[in-house]
Amino acid sequence: MKAKKILQAFYYAGRGLWVVAQQERNMKIHLVVTVAVLMMTLYYSLEGWELAWIILSTFLVLSAEMFNSAVEAVVDRCGEDYHPLAALAKDAAAGAVLLLALQALIAGIVVFAPKILVLWR
Numbered sequence: 001m002k003a004k005k006i007l008q009a010f011y012y013a014g015r016g017l018w019v020v021a022q023q024e025r026n027m028k029i030h031l032v033v034t035v036a037v038l039m040m041t042l043y044y045s046l047e048g049w050e051l052a053w054i055i056l057s058t059f060l061v062l063s064a065e066m067f068n069s070a071v072e073a074v075v076d077r078c079g080e081d082y083h084p085l086a087a088l089a090k091d092a093a094a095g096a097v098l099l100l101a102l103q104a105l106i107a108g109i110v111v112f113a114p115k116i117l118v119l120w121r
């Protein structure tokens, strides 16, 4: 009985990932970037700490986008009419994604830029 509940929770979580990946344009962009970063990670041999930063940054951005989609859905469920609090909720959630995307960009530059520059020299 308990095992069934746990499996069900995984199913709902997986369904959430699947639906957001299918419906949200920004999540599709994040996933394309994730595949590109994965390919770069396989191409360049990364140190343990570099790999840890890339994996952490990637998962943080994807998770933030999931939360952003959740906030958007809840706000839209509350009503379509304009409300400053609805704007604040959506803008703040989008801001969180932006902050983590910037952090991921910086981590990507710190890790990959030296390796790419070596190839150009």
Ligand SMILES: Nc1ncnc2c1ncn2[C@@H]1O[C@H](COP(=O)(O)OP(=O)(O)OP(=O)(O)O)[C@@H](O)[C@H]1O
Pocket: 024, 025, 026, 072, 079, 080, 081, 082, 083, 084, 086, 087, 088, 090, 091, 094
């Ligand atoms: N009900 C609302 N009341 C006030 N402002 C809103 C409302 N809905 C959306 N907005 C404003 O419009 C912006 C864009 O909202 P929208 O729901 O289109 O999200 P989005 O970021 O474009 O996401 P997506 O297009 O991926 O669903 C919000 O960040 C917010 O500033």
